[in-house]
Amino acid sequence: DSGVTQTPKHLITATGQRVTLRCSPRSGDLSVYWYQQSLDQGLQFLIQYYNGEERAKGNILERFSAQQFPDLHSELNLSSLELGDSALYFCASSVYTGTNEQFFGPGTRLTVL
Amino acid sequence: GIQVEQSPPDLILQEGANSTLRCNFSDSVNNLQWFHQNPWGQLINLFYIPSGTKQNGRLSATTVATERYSLLYISSSQTTDSGVYFCAVDPNQAGTALIFGKGTTLSVSS
Numbered sequence A: 001d002s003g004v005t006q007t008p009k010h011l012i013t014a015t016g017q018r019v020t021l022r023c024s025p026r027s028g029d030l031s032v033y034w035y036q037q038s039l040d041q042g043l044q045f046l047i048q049y050y051n052g053e054e055r056a057k058g059n060i061l062e063r064f065s066a067q068q069f070p071d072l073h074s075e076l077n078l079s080s081l082e083l084g085d086s087a088l089y090f091c092a093s094s095v096y097t098g099t100n101e102q103f104f105g106p107g108t109r110l111t112v113l
Numbered sequence B: 001g002i003q004v005e006q007s008p009p010d011l012i013l014q015e016g017a018n019s020t021l022r023c024n025f026s027d028s029v030n031n032l033q034w035f036h037q038n039p040w041g042q043l044i045n046l047f048y049i050p051s052g053t054k055q056n057g058r059l060s061a062t063t064v065a066t067e068r069y070s071l072l073y074i075s076s077s078q079t080t081d082s083g084v085y086f087c088a089v090d091p092n093q094a095g096t097a098l099i100f101g102k103g104t105t106l107s108v109s110s
Helices: none
Strands: A005-007 A010-013 A019-024 A031-038 A042-050 A053-057 A064-068 A074-078 A087-094 A108-112 B004-007 B010-014 B019-025 B031-037 B043-048 B052-056 B059-064 B069-074 B083-090 B104-109
Touching: A005 A087, A010 A019, A019 A087, A019 A108, A031 A074, A042 A064, A042 A074, A074 A087, B004 B083, B010 B019, B019 B031, B019 B083, B019 B104, B031 B069, B043 B052, B043 B059, B069 B083
Parallel strands: A010 A108, B010 B104
Antiparallel strands: A005 A019, A019 A074, A031 A042, A031 A087, A042 A053, A064 A074, A087 A108, B004 B019, B019 B069, B031 B043, B031 B083, B052 B059, B059 B069, B083 B104
16 A cells, blocks of 8 residues: 555546546655556656645646645546546655655546446 | 666566566656556556665666666566566656656466
């Protein structure tokens, strides 16, 4: 158990819908990262937050957004869902001082029908 | 951007065999991690190893940062070692994204 929690584990929804994925980092970690794993694109970085502020952006679509709350949990919002958004979404966290070892949550498997 | 290449892409072993997985990266890095993704999809941290050698039970890893490669050794493999092994690097200093290789898929049969 990495100490990173994600909910829900599975999500099945229809095209055009909006969903919210939730992540709680390890105790003491200030940085949260979101990654997407799809069959064709592999594991890709989406976005990073550090202590409530956006820190870095990767290949995140405009239909996707995220935020980190004062208690450091984070939410990833996916809207106007398309079939191609079906993937495994991971959250990771790190201390973000000195070493930057990232620890991954169990993931949320999103299926868009 | 930085390129991360893993080899071999697939590996089939009998239980008890040893194996070496390789990760080459195209630029200097400040962080390198090895992960095991099990059949249930979980990403499990194996090593945080930007340089040097580490060992954890039957697994060990070596990163030669000056030559831009890392090796993961699995000895006396077990069926539970099956899954995908990813190498991931952070090309910047502290707090940025990991860039993942495409992985090595390992199948260990009894």
